[in-house]
Amino acid sequence: MDIKGKKLLLVEDDRNLREVLTEELQDRGMMVTSFEQTPSLTQITEAEWALLDLRVGSENGLQFLKDLKEKFPEVKVVMMSGFGSVASAVKAMQLGAHSFISKPVTPDMIIKAFTDQNVGEEVPEQEISLARMEREYIDYVLQSSDGNITQAAKKLGLHRQSLQRKLRKNIPNK
Template identity: 35%
Template structure:
């Protein structure tokens, strides 16, 4: 009666986090394997052939972004979700360019991971809700602070991460830019009626 569970590879150098997330995703209907570095991830991807992957941006000294094309080459249909402790539009854009399907900031819960992995697919994993409806575009414009954050990230990417050059292009003092970058981006939640 139940179809074959979707296969998920979790790649994170934090073995405890990987184990906890693996248990949580297993309870949500996934068949899960973990890897703690890029070498293990390549081997598991070749052997396990997962349809999904949760990939940490930082893998010790390695960068998870570099691993995305290799994982996609091993399993072209794999949907990759990149996780990072440092949210930035620039990193998200780069992850998507390299083949990731989505991007989430840590800390993250298993429900958010499952939603991100399965979004846009008719999935065999039951979420308990009918997801056939296409979400509407937000009616309210993005908050000004969010737009500013995204613009800063775009210019920072164009400057290859050079803070001084980014500050010059934005016409702001370097320390002001650093303060803005240190703040978390504004969440894109619809505003409640006050």
């Protein structure tokens, strides 16, 4: 698939990553409009592709994904996150994302996520550590509580502060 001339909306709060991705993707022929924060939908006049960070500052990229798909139903969206979990990826796909990729990302990974026709192929099963499973379950419960930490802590049988401590910990690699 030819990507030259594709209009890409990029929402990423990390300035260095946003600038590098913008430059690299423009060098490959894409027309990139980037934002440091989730923009107002009135700022967007058209969108073919959108690369959205799951967490933009204190905002949730999933809500912006939902709003963007309502205004531009044909936009192809790829979500990315450094804190990706199965629950987040599933929720993004339910809201209309084409793909979900984990940071760190490269321009080639991004282009492949947009152009790959084999999205949804079966992923080979890997062993997952207990810490990783715990974090994914916490993310799932937090997602089902619409991001409300107090409500999620009640569902998990934890104090709110305990849940916040768990969320601040690094995500296990495996």
